[in-house]
Amino acid sequence: MKVARAATVAGTEVHRRFTSPLHDDRLAAILGLALGVTFTTCFVTGLISHTLQHPPSWFTWPSRPAGLFRITQGVHVATGVASIPLLLAKLWVVYPKLFRWPPVASVAHAVERISLIPLVGGALFQLFTGTANIAYWYRPMPFFFTVAHFWAAWITIGALIVHIGAKITTTRAVLARRAEPAPIAADDPAARDGLSRRGFLATIGAASGVLVVATVGDTVRPLNRISVLAPRRLGIGPQGRPVNRSAAAAGVLDSARDPGYRLVVDGRVTRPLALSLDELRGMPQHEAILPIACVEGWSYSARWCGIRVRDLLQLTGARPLAHARVESLESYSIYGSSPLNRLQAHDPDTLLALELDGNPLAPDHGYPLRLIGPNRPGVDQTKWVHRLVVL
Amino acid sequence: MNQPPTDRDTTRPAYSRLFWPCVLVGWAFVANGVRGLLENHRVVRLSGFLRVFIGALLVHDLLLAPFVIAAGTVVSRVVPRPARAGIQAGLIISGVVVLFAFPFVRGYGRIPDNPTILPRNYAEGLVVVLVAVWLGVLLVGAAASGLSRRHAN
Ligand code: HEM
Numbered sequence: 001m002k003v004a005r006a007a008t009v010a011g012t013e014v015h016r017r018f019t020s021p022l023h024d025d026r027l028a029a030i031l032g033l034a035l036g037v038t039f040t041t042c043f044v045t046g047l048i049s050h051t052l053q054h055p056p057s058w059f060t061w062p063s064r065p066a067g068l069f070r071i072t073q074g075v076h077v078a079t080g081v082a083s084i085p086l087l088l089a090k091l092w093v094v095y096p097k098l099f100r101w102p103p104v105a106s107v108a109h110a111v112e113r114i115s116l117i118p119l120v121g122g123a124l125f126q127l128f129t130g131t132a133n134i135a136y137w138y139r140p141m142p143f144f145f146t147v148a149h150f151w152a153a154w155i156t157i158g159a160l161i162v163h164i165g166a167k168i169t170t171t172r173a174v175l176a177r178r179a180e181p182a183p184i185a186a187d188d189p190a191a192r193d194g195l196s197r198r199g200f201l202a203t204i205g206a207a208s209g210v211l212v213v214a215t216v217g218d219t220v221r222p223l224n225r226i227s228v229l230a231p232r233r234l235g236i237g238p239q240g241r242p243v244n245r246s247a248a249a250a251g252v253l254d255s256a257r258d259p260g261y262r263l264v265v266d267g268r269v270t271r272p273l274a275l276s277l278d279e280l281r282g283m284p285q286h287e288a289i290l291p292i293a294c295v296e297g298w299s300y301s302a303r304w305c306g307i308r309v310r311d312l313l314q315l316t317g318a319r320p321l322a323h324a325r326v327e328s329l330e331s332y333s334i335y336g337s338s339p340l341n342r343l344q345a346h347d348p349d350t351l352l353a354l355e356l357d358g359n360p361l362a363p364d365h366g367y368p369l370r371l372i373g374p375n376r377p378g379v380d381q382t383k384w385v386h387r388l389v390v391l
Numbered sequence: 392m393n394q395p396p397t398d399r400d401t402t403r404p405a406y407s408r409l410f411w412p413c414v415l416v417g418w419a420f421v422a423n424g425v426r427g428l429l430e431n432h433r434v435v436r437l438s439g440f441l442r443v444f445i446g447a448l449l450v451h452d453l454l455l456a457p458f459v460i461a462a463g464t465v466v467s468r469v470v471p472r473p474a475r476a477g478i479q480a481g482l483i484i485s486g487v488v489v490l491f492a493f494p495f496v497r498g499y500g501r502i503p504d505n506p507t508i509l510p511r512n513y514a515e516g517l518v519v520v521l522v523a524v525w526l527g528v529l530l531v532g533a534a535a536s537g538l539s540r541r542h543a544n
Contacts, residue, residue, distance in 0.1 A: 020463065085487045088455075095456050108406050111414055117448070118421050124447035131491065136500025136508055142439030151427035151435070152444070158420025165413020169405045193472045195479045203480040206527070207487045214488070214520055228516030229492050231500075231509055242507035249504050364505075 018096040022200050026179060029171040030201060031090040036164065038083040039123070043157045045076035049295055050150055052377050055339060063347040066374030067301075070293035073377065074219040077297030078212050080130045085207035087123055089200075108166075115162040122156030134215075134231050134296050218298035232298045238362035241300060244378070247363035250330040252384045256367050263352070263369060267324070267390035270317035277368050280354060283307050288349040294378040304372045306353035309388065310346050318390045326352075326371050327387040338371065338380035349374050352385055459486070477532040484524045492517045 052061055052069065062068075104110040126149065132138070133145050141148070179197070195203060217227025217234075224234045232242045247253050255261075263280060266272040275283075286308050293299035313322055324345045328336045344350055350373035354360060361367040366383030373381070428435050462482070470478045494500070495513040502508060 018460070020467075081491070084491060085484075088487065089483075091451065092456060092459060095452075095460070098452065108410060112410075115414070115417065115421075120451070121444050121448045124451055125444050128447055129443070132494060135494040136502075137494040139499065141443065143436045143443075144434040147431050148428070148435050148440055151424045151431070152440075154424030154427065155421050156424075158417045158422075158424060161413050161417035161420060163417075165410045165417065166406065168407045168409055193475055194467055195476045199476055199480065203483050206480070207484045210484060210488060210520060210524060211491055214516070228511060228519050229495055229513060230511070231495070232507060233510045236510045237507035242510075243505065244508075246504045249502075 020194070022195065022197065023093055023096050024197065025170065025174045026177075027093045027197055027200065028090065029167070029174045031086055031093060031204070032163075032167065032171065035083060035086050035090060035123075036160065038079045038086065039126075039157065039160055041079045042076055042083070042126070043153055045072045045079070046150070046153055048072050049076065049377060053295075053380065055341065060341050060343055061375070063344045063350065063374050063376075066349065067291050067293075068375045069377055070219065070291045070299045073293055073295055074216070074297055074299065077130070077134060078216050080127060081211050081215055082208040084127050084131070084211060085204050087127060089204040091120065112162070112166040115159050115166075117159075118155045119159035119163050122152055122159055125152050126156055136231065219293075221300075230298070231296070234298075234300050238364045239356055239359060241302065241356070241365065242298065243364045244294060244296075245330075245335075245364075245383070247367070247384070250328075250333065250384065252329040253363060255329045255386075256363060256384050261368055261386065263386060263388065265312050265316050265388045265390065267388075268318065268322065269390050271315070273312070273316055280307060280352075280369065284311065285354075286311075286348070286351060288351060288372070288374075290349060290372055290374055292372065292378050292381055293376075299378075303357050304351055304353040305355040305358070306351040306369070306372075308348060309340065309350045309352060309371075309373075310348060312352070312388060313345060313390060316390065323391050325389045325391060326382045326385050327389065328382050329384040329386050335379050335382070338376075338382045340371075340373070344373050344376065347374055352388070473536070474532075477528050480531075481525050481528040484528075485521055488517070488520050488524065492520075 049069075049072070051059060055061065104113060129141055129145060129149050129152075132141055133149070138145070211229075213223065213226060214229040215227055216230075217223030217225070218230040218232045221234065224230070234240075234242065237243055247256060262274040262276055264272070264274050284307070285305055287303060287305045289301060289303050291299050291301045309324065313324070318324075321342050322345060323342045324340045325337055326340065330336045340350065351371070352369050353366075353372045354369060356362075356365055361370060366385070369385045370383045371381050371385055428437065428440060463479075466479060466482065467475065492513060495509065495511075496517055498509055498513070500509050
């Protein structure tokens with residue numbers, strides 16, 4: 001009994017110490033709405049990226065519009081980055097509630113508060129791992145990023161649904177009320193005359209804006225120079241283009257230059273083929289301007305030239321609705337092969353490219369032959385291709 | 392927190408009829424996430440996952456938030472009134488930018504065989520952003536005080 005009373009007094013004491021008038025329901029509601037929008041956007045665009053890389057059998061992602069994935073993944077990373085100030089602001093605004101006493105008032109309230117662990121933990125986890133990933137900072141992630149980030153997204157969004165259910169009534173009420181000036185904490189004149197509620201929101205909005213402008217230029221070309229914190233720089237790299245995996249790291253420097261190199265086309269075909277580099281160069285070439293869009297949110301558009309996958313399918317007598325898989329000389333990596341669904345395989349711009357911007361591919365860009373197709377994640381634009389398996 | 396804190400916070404939150412359905416659906420999502428983690432425990436490495444998940448919570452609640460609140464208290468006592476809002480805004484934005492830029496400035500992700508990864512001078516970039524932020528704060532502050540002076544006249 002005594003302990004409980006002491007705890008109550010202590011809790012109240014802590015509670016009273018938060019004198020800023022900005023620890024306030026209205027701000028919590030507005031920031032919560034903003035985070036609801038940004039996290040839902042991240043979840044949907046993230047699910048798209050995941051589904052493209054692990055397509056279930058019932059799912060045929062279209063090959064058009066060519067730049068769609070560039071947009072969805074660019075939006076994913078930019079929205080995630082914009083969420084960082086929003087989340088920190090939200091947590092600061094509601095921080096005093098952590099010390100609420102008594103901690104729970106009803107069964108529903110207990111469920112609501114327990115669900116805050118996956119909500120806050122998940123939100124911090126997603127933003128931290130996402131940022132660490134685009135900074136190529138793997139040390140603080142003692143796990144495989146993609147898989148952890150994917151399943152933690154379910155945990156975060158699930159907890160967010162519970163939270164929305166818990167806060168729907170308060171949010172409606174608070175936002176329907178006309179905004180009165182935030183009450184001034186009674187006993188602390190020092191808390192006065194700082195940022196107003198509106199000033200605080202404008203500041204957080206500005207912080208999101210600054211982070212986005214400082215990074216988004218890796219996919220929004222005109223901002224590339226201004227984005228001084230972007231993880232890449234368009235124009236820097238072999239043939240002036242950034243790459244994720246070098247030929248050296250992939251261990252293909254020798255096999256890619258081997259004069260005995262052949263592209264093998266086999267699988268469900270009537271006339272399998274094995275083509276040398278000269279034979280490939282002698283075939284009808286097709287040119288396409290296509291974006292390459294990395295899952296990490298950077299992208300560039302380039303002029304690619306090579307052989308249509310569609311032509312190879314026809315030449316080898318594949319079925320009209322055939323789909324396919326390409327395989328890389330980098331065979332032991334999880335990115336060493338990628339699927340082409342039937343729309344992608346038959347798209348006139350899906351190429352096994354020999355040239356980038358009018359020059360033979362640099363080794364880091366996939367010499368001698370790489371896949372490039374419209375509306376695909378960069379990890380699936382397989383480099384150092386040596387086999388096309390028709391399915 | 393709209394009312395001044397009373398001795399005991401005994402308010403019972405009001406719940407909409409949607410609360411329990413949301414709990415059901417939400418925890419089904421959470422359960423799906425947990426199932427996925429368990430099924431993939433080899434690549435996720437649960438101990439590593441939990442360390443970062445719980446670590447992020449603790450670092451925020453026990454270090455970052457108290458630090459920010461302490462810093463806020465200092466600012467509200469030390470900075471004179473006319474400049475207070477501007478300094479607060481500048482510090483908030485700067486703090487977030489520094490936090491985000493940290494792994495870039497340190498260049499943790501650089502690898503020798505791929506110079507296209509983290510090719511910029513991020514320390515310089517960070518300084519540029521901070522200068523721009525404080526210039527912006529000055530401009531907005533000047534515009535705001537100009538406005539209020541005109542009002543007063
Ligand atoms: C700073 C914030 C964030 C950044 C920088 C970020 C970055 C990324 C990156 C780079 C990927 C691609 C992974 C890959 O395929 O290799 C990704 C995938 C994904 N993200 Fe995020 N993300 C952020 C926030 C979020 C949030 C808030 C959610 C949802 C609540 C989310 C959900 C997902 C999902 C579901 C995927 C798909 C994972 C997969 O392919 O299996 N992300 N994110």
